[in-house]
Amino acid sequence: MSSAGTRERPTGLTRELIAMRVARELRDGMVVNLGFGLPTLVANFLPPEVTVLFQSENGILGYGAIIQEDARFDQDRINAGGQPVEIVPGAAFFDSAQSFAMIRGGHIDVAVLGGLQVSEKGDLANWLVPARGGGSIGGAMDLAVGARCLVVAMEHVTREGEPRVLEECTYPLTAVAAVKLIVTDLAVIEVTPEGLVLKEVAPGLTAAEVQAWTGARLRWTDPVPEMRL
Amino acid sequence: MEKVFPSAEAAIADVFDGATIMFGGFASAGSPTTLILALKHKGVQGITGIANNIGIGDRLDDLCESFQLKKMVCSFAIRASSAAKSRFEQQYRQGLVELELMPQGTLAERIRAGGAGIGAFYTPTGVGTVVEAAKEKRTIDGRDYLLEYPLRADFAFLKAHKADRFGNLVYRYASRNFNAVMATAADVVIAEVDEIVEPGELDPELVVTPSVYVDRIVKGDRHVIRWYT
Numbered sequence: 001m002s003s004a005g006t007r008e009r010p011t012g013l014t015r016e017l018i019a020m021r022v023a024r025e026l027r028d029g030m031v032v033n034l035g036f037g038l039p040t041l042v043a044n045f046l047p048p049e050v051t052v053l054f055q056s057e058n059g060i061l062g063y064g065a066i067i068q069e070d071a072r073f074d075q076d077r078i079n080a081g082g083q084p085v086e087i088v089p090g091a092a093f094f095d096s097a098q099s100f101a102m103i104r105g106g107h108i109d110v111a112v113l114g115g116l117q118v119s120e121k122g123d124l125a126n127w128l129v130p131a132r133g134g135g136s137i138g139g140a141m142d143l144a145v146g147a148r149c150l151v152v153a154m155e156h157v158t159r160e161g162e163p164r165v166l167e168e169c170t171y172p173l174t175a176v177a178a179v180k181l182i183v184t185d186l187a188v189i190e191v192t193p194e195g196l197v198l199k200e201v202a203p204g205l206t207a208a209e210v211q212a213w214t215g216a217r218l219r220w221t222d223p224v225p226e227m228r229l
Numbered sequence: 230m231e232k233v234f235p236s237a238e239a240a241i242a243d244v245f246d247g248a249t250i251m252f253g254g255f256a257s258a259g260s261p262t263t264l265i266l267a268l269k270h271k272g273v274q275g276i277t278g279i280a281n282n283i284g285i286g287d288r289l290d291d292l293c294e295s296f297q298l299k300k301m302v303c304s305f306a307i308r309a310s311s312a313a314k315s316r317f318e319q320q321y322r323q324g325l326v327e328l329e330l331m332p333q334g335t336l337a338e339r340i341r342a343g344g345a346g347i348g349a350f351y352t353p354t355g356v357g358t359v360v361e362a363a364k365e366k367r368t369i370d371g372r373d374y375l376l377e378y379p380l381r382a383d384f385a386f387l388k389a390h391k392a393d394r395f396g397n398l399v400y401r402y403a404s405r406n407f408n409a410v411m412a413t414a415a416d417v418v419i420a421e422v423d424e425i426v427e428p429g430e431l432d433p434e435l436v437v438t439p440s441v442y443v444d445r446i447v448k449g450d451r452h453v454i455r456w457y458t
Contacts, residue, residue: 057333058255059403075257075286075454076404082256082286082456093402095409095437096255096281097341100334104354123357134307134318135330142334142354176357 009161010213012185012202013227020045020229022112022153022183026052033057033103033143035113036081038153040066042112053088055108056080057139059099062091080139103139104146111147113140115154115182117169120216122179122191124152125171135172144175156184156213163215165189165196186210188227195219200227232396232446233425237267240419240447244268244384247275247299251340251385251411256286257456259404261388263421263449265289268297268386275299279340279382281333281407282306284315286456293317298326302380304333332360335377337410343379344413344442352377385415388449389438392422393429396443397436405437412442421449 013021019041026032026042030052034040043054043065055061056079063079064086072084079085094102102108117125124144128135144150157163165182182189187210188200198220201210207224211217234240241264244250250268254260265288268276276298282305284290292298293316306328307318320326331339332354342350351374355361365376387408389398398420400408412418420443 056403058258059406073453073455074402076259076400077402078256078258078286079403080255087402093400093405095405096333096337096407097410099406100337104334104352134321134328136305136307137330137332137360138305139333141332141358141360145353145356146334173358 007161009157010186010205010209012156012205014185016041017229018153018183018185021188021227022151023047024228025151025181026050026110028052030109031055031061031107033108033111033147035111035140035143037114039112039114040081040083042153055102057099057103057143059094059096060085060087060091061094062088064088100139100142103142106146106148108143108147110149110151111143112151112153113143115152115164117164117166117171118152118179118182119169120165120167120191120196122177123169124150124174124179125169126174128172130171140174144178149180150178151181151183152179153183156186163213166215186213189218198224200225202227232444233394234445234447237263237421237447237449238271240264240445241267241271241384244271244273246273248273248384249277249279249382251382251415252278252280252287252289253385253387253406253408253411254287255281255403255406257454258402259388259400259406259408260287260454261386261421261449262288262452262454263447264386264419265291268292269294273297277302279303279380281336284317286454288452288454290315290317293320293326296320296325300327300329302329302331302336304331304336306330335360336380337407339377339380340407340410340414343381344410347379349376349378351375380414382415383417385411385418387412387418387420389420389422391424391426391431392420392443392446393426393431393440394446395428396420396440396446397431398422398438398443399431399435400437409438412438417445418443419445419447421447423449
């Protein structure tokens with residue numbers, strides 16, 4: 001669909017703005033797990049009227065802001081990304097078996113994960129770039145099958161301009177038919193049984209332009225609104 | 230039933246070449262660093278390690294300095310970013326050490342099953358991915374599951390905050406993670422702790438790991454590890 005190298009990568013939202021848009025999906029009282037990287041930024045953009053409990057798969061329900069002051073660093077008080085975090089009133093700690101019972105058992109309302117590729121059926125690939133080898137699974141496969149709603153936050157195309165939203169993933173999968181919503185620097189796309197529905201476009205872009213950077217067919221109803229931030 | 234040992238060296242004196250050892254911890258939280266460094270000093274070879282991670286906020290990577298590891302069973306070993314490679318990753322890429330990678334929740338539940346007398350279990354995690362290779366797949370109530378077997382070890386090395394002389398353990402913040410699960414699943418369970426107290430000093434309502442699981446206790450040295458994604 002795209003022709004890599006022959007055109008400029010589109011200018012879309014920054015990582016912070018992608019996170020801000022994801023934060024708008026969160027509702028008061030939800031239990032939310034944020035994956036490594038871009039998804040961790042979502043915690044910074046919660047609307048003030050929304051209180052959620054952040055779950056971290058290393059055994060915390062109820063962590064808060066990342067602690068910046070070195071003097072307050074505590075190696076036992078970290079989230080799954082190793083970052084030192086505040087513990088909110090009403091939090092609970094638990095072991096890893098309990099944590100994944102919580103995750104697989106459908107007790108997490110929303111998981112936000114980073115992505116390498118998403119297919120039009122909602123397959124997610126996010127744990128291994130074949131050319132690099134190795135890879136790490138961590139909690140991603142359990143979160144993808146267990147969370148009630150899986151949101152993927154990622155850049156719409158690779159550094160080389162190749163689409164990441166595809167008819168079929170070419171990288172090894174994390175989970176099959178799991179993704180419900182894709183939020184990128186260019187668009188918000190819903191995964192439905194009928195295929196991908198373009199819900200919103202980044203400011204300054206048209207639906208046709210987003211389609212041109214996407215490796216699967218998008219459906220939409222004109223006019224497609226701008227992303228709400 | 231004296232469980233308190235005078236030193237980490239004494240507590241691990243019977244660890245043998247070729248042993249399978251579980252190591253508690255999740256990145257920097259609850260990693261049994263004193264025992265790991267004693268194992269490094271002892272120099273036993275051919276170890277199969279079972280841990281959530283290696284080379285991220287733990288000192289397990291030190292065991293690669295003199296090639297003590299034959300194999301690691303874990304969920305997180307190779308970092309996706311182009312960050313500095315751990316010794317483990319270098320040795321893995323040279324074919325000098327084996328890696329059995331699995332989803333974190335599957336790892337936790339396999340250990341839980343190993344400690345709980347469960348013969349095997351079915352999990353939805355990994356269906357449709359490389360994880361399902363050579364595994365029995367069964368459809369139960371319309372959903373696909375993979376058959377997974379329990380994990381046990383010759384030794385488990387744990388880190389807890391306090392132990393009483395009977396071996397009851399309590400943990401700080403997010404440090405119980407895999408420690409509390411592995412406590413149940415090894416023939417010899419060795420806990421390093423910040424403080425050893427008399428029976429009766431730990432509130433029985435707050436004990437996380439009951440004494441029956443713990444064979445040996447040793448006071449650990451303080452090791453601060455700073456590691457972030």
